[in-house]
Amino acid sequence: MYKIIQKERLHQIIYSMWIEAPQVAQSVQPGQFIILMIQEKGERIPLTVADFDRERGLIRIVFQVVGKTTDELSTLEEGDKLFSFIGPLGKKTEIEDYGTVVTVGGGTGIACIHPITRALKEAGNKVISIIGARSKDLIIMEEELKKASSRLIVTTDDGSYGRKGFVTQVLKELLDQDKSIKKVWTIGPAIMMKVTCETTRPYPVETIVSLNSIMVDGTGMCGSCRVTIGKESKFVCTDGPEFDGQLVDWEEFMNRLTRYKLQEKRSWEIYQEHTHLCTCGRRTN
Ligand SMILES: Cc1cc2nc3c(=O)[nH]c(=O)nc-3n(C[C@H](O)[C@H](O)[C@H](O)COP(=O)(O)OP(=O)(O)OC[C@H]3O[C@@H](n4cnc5c(N)ncnc54)[C@H](O)[C@@H]3O)c2cc1C
Ligand code: FES
The missing domain is CATH 2.40.30.10 (Translation factors)
Structure with a gap:
């Protein structure tokens, strides 16, 4: 246990x-x-x-x-x-000394990008991290990311903390200013990763995304996590979760994320019917 x-x-x-x-x-x-x-x-x-x-x-x-x-x-x-x-x-992430790299985290993706950022810095890279959320209260693990990277930039959509705007605006500025950037990692909501890939496309930098497709067994047997990468079918659980973001079929990926919406809603309703939400925020039977 x-x-x-x-x-x-x-x-x-x-x-x-x-x-x-x-x-x-x-x-x-x-x-x-x-x-x-x-x-x-x-x-x-x-x-x-x-x-x-x-x-x-x-x-x-x-x-x-x-x-x-x-x-x-x-x-x-x-x-x-x-x-x-x-x-x-x-x-595992391919960690090497690439030179200058950028890691981009959004929402709980901030937590997921943390060990990657730390390992890239330990391997000798100059790592610029950009973390973003809708508002200040949703920025998590700031101290850990500050320690793990060479430079940290924080953004909030509403301007309540750090730079006002999206992580991709800051990323574009960095790519325009610093031609030594070799590679970008991005983890966060699907739409954020997709827009990050659109931002980096005109630049000669590889962009790695970590896909959070719906999984069941996690061992390549059920096919639930199938994605299309450059016209080839891949399983996120065994071939990923990291892929070249420029090759991802984003439309298919985002459609497949919503395929159990009805069942998820029903499961949530049944769960709520059978539990009680206490004033302390804890749900009990
Ligand atoms: C490789 C990978 C890493 C992930 N890492 C994190 C993480 O570090 N932190 C985090 O908060 N979330 C992470 N997720 C997403 C997390 O697994 C889902 O939020 C969770 O499964 C939702 O379950 P639920 O019953 O609470 O919600 P549900 O109501 O069942 O689903 C809500 C939404 O979560 C997604 N989801 C549901 N079931 C699964 C499933 N079995 N596998 C994947 N996604 C699902 C769907 O998009 C769905 O619409 C990750 C997903 C993957 C594939
Ligand atoms: S989760 Fe079943 S094949 Fe990937």
Whole structure:
């Protein structure tokens, strides 16, 4: 069983948890993810590894409450145990000394870009990080990202903190000013990754995205996470999650993300009917 060692609420609907999972912590690399189950009959949900501590055998996950399982996960407390925690899954990020690189994180993608940013800096790169959210309260892990990168730029859509505007506006300015930028990584909502790729397309920089397609088994057997990359079918769980963003069929990817909307809505309704929301924010039976 996988014990929750530390829990922190980073925002009203964003939580960080350190989970005891020594085998995963032993071999995990930046860019990889895990699939967890809260209980035996629960749903399997994939989450990116936001940090790890090999010595203490711990894995950090950061998740946003978007539906039934993430809501249920948010109600667990320190000391509670998860039924399963499988990983590390997916391919690791290709970390090399490229020179100057940019990492871009949006929403919970800020947490996912963190270990990649740190590893790129440790490999000798000058890493400029841009993190963005709708407003100040949604900017998470700022201190960690500051430490992990050579330079950090924060943006908010409403201007309540950092630069006003989107991460892509800052990225375009950087690409115009600094011709030594070799590569860009971007993780966040699908639309943000798509627009980042449109921004970098006129420049000679490779753009890597981490796709969050709907997964079931996470081992390349079910086909749920299929995406089209440069006319070839790929499975995000085994061939990814990172791909060359310029080759992604974004329309198909975004359509497939919404294919279970009705079932997700129904599952949420049934869950709410059978649970009670306490004034402390915790849902109980
Ligand atoms: C490789 C990978 C890494 C991810 N990393 C993170 C992370 O670090 N933090 C985070 O907050 N979220 C992450 N996600 C998304 C996360 O898995 C979903 O938010 C979660 O599964 C939603 O479950 P739910 O029951 O709460 O919501 P639901 O109501 O079931 O779904 C809400 C939305 O979440 C997505 N989703 C639902 N089920 C799955 C599934 N089995 N696999 C993937 N997406 C699904 C769909 O877009 C859906 O519309 C990642 C997804 C993938 C594929
Ligand atoms: S999740 Fe089943 S093939 Fe990728």
